[in-house]
Amino acid sequence: MSAVEVTQVNKIFNAGKQNAVEALVDVDLVVQPGEFVSLIGPSGCGKSTLLRLIANLLEPTSGSILVNGKPAKQARIDQDYGMAFQQSGLFEWRTVARNIELPLELKGWDKAKRRARSREMLELVKLGDFAKHMPWQLSGGMQQRVAIARALASHPKLLLMDEPFGALDEMTREHMQSELLQICARTSTTVVFVTHSIPEAVYLSNRVVVMSPRPGRITDIIDVELGSDRNEDTREDAAFYGRITAVREALRGVEMAAGARGIEDR
């Protein structure tokens, strides 16, 4: 059974009206359990829309979406996935621990069980000493780690991330990437990851999905065979640069066709 199965999905915003937008056309994508898949493409090509469709925050205009073999809506109700956005979206009136416990609270877990889990998650993201802190007392990188802990709190098999490191500085960002890889390896989580950065996509992913705008569709899927034990040395690897070039060329094709911009080349 695949983790995500998107079949012939179309999404038209404001269908039938003057301002209709064809956000996604004929999208097919299958993600296997344990895989790390990145979505990359120029601004407005529908990356966030595709992620929201998988999360069932939007309904497709046509086509079908299965998550863990269930319809996306059922998967959302069962909290089969966790989600993290560019803004950490922590609730400023809750302590760090209670932010992480939020999804568990909504699932009706009792307090002792929640406490134990938030403790475990804080250890996982290396913030063991910050349970009682308020979010605004943390740095941006730490806040983002709390958001990841919250997304993983109910031990979902699938993690959906929309530019989670987009607001972080380069150093913190590379550090967070390595940590995310370790966490996912340890918890064997499947990830669908939206990014603007080619090196980020290549460093993290098993496969990079290249998309193009107007109308939004998948133009290329590039395999990244860098093995599973990636570390800081991987970033210096010739193979790493090879894959970056491959993704860049695929994107250049997109840009030639669409005349679009918005990809960071770092």
Next chain:
Amino acid sequence: MFIVAIGLVVAMWEAYKAVGPARGGDLLGFKILPRTNDQVMPHVWNMVKRLSDPVQRGTDQTIASVVLSGVWYSFRLALVGFAFGITCGMGIAVLLTRFKLIERAVLPYLVVSQTVPLIALAPLVAGWGGKLQVGGFVWPRWMSAAVLGAFLAFFPVAVGTLRGLKSPSASSLELMDSFASPWHRTLFTLRFPAAVPYIVPSLKLGASAAVVGVVVAEISTGLRGGIGRLIIEYARQATSDPTKVYTGIFGAALVGLGMAALVAASDLALMRHRPKGDAA
């Protein structure tokens, strides 16, 4: 801070009394400068001294104790009105958040409701006193004053709460959706906590509005026992006893202060763990 402010007001009062024209004066052709004789502007210390005088010759009940009991009575009325106003205001805000259509239909009426002069409404509501009966419950007269307080208090609370309930970002709302949180859970775990920085200042406005509503209602319906009634009684005696009416005004200010202190305390409690300085 507060003591300093009171001191300043007293100093300004006495300073104007010392230098201002004794028979009043004109400014830009209007007769607006008040006369400074003891009849119109008594000395502050005389007002304070008056507080300890007996109400009538031959009784040992002081004006202060009468005023204070009036303050206590009006304060409780204002409190009931305020509580009722908060309930209605927040209830309306929740409804308007839930049903967007209602918002467009109802909001204009809320605004219009605040343009109806309270004085016009007061006799109508006062008329319910003793007559209206719901089941075994007879509408007491004091309830009318509380309702008028609520009528003024609900509006700022409704507007502030509505703004606050709508303040969470789209991604916060999506996050709650991704947890499959039903609407009422999202209301209490996200929307209300996010609204607190908007609700607190609206409570401050609502509290003083409730006091104004109650005092005006007491005056215009002649309800006994409260500070409003004392003010008109004392005002009638103003020509012979000018300091007495100010004791009533002190009392009214005291009611307002009490309410303000209450809201300030709730402010402290509610905003305890919030980041400092960026509240709306």
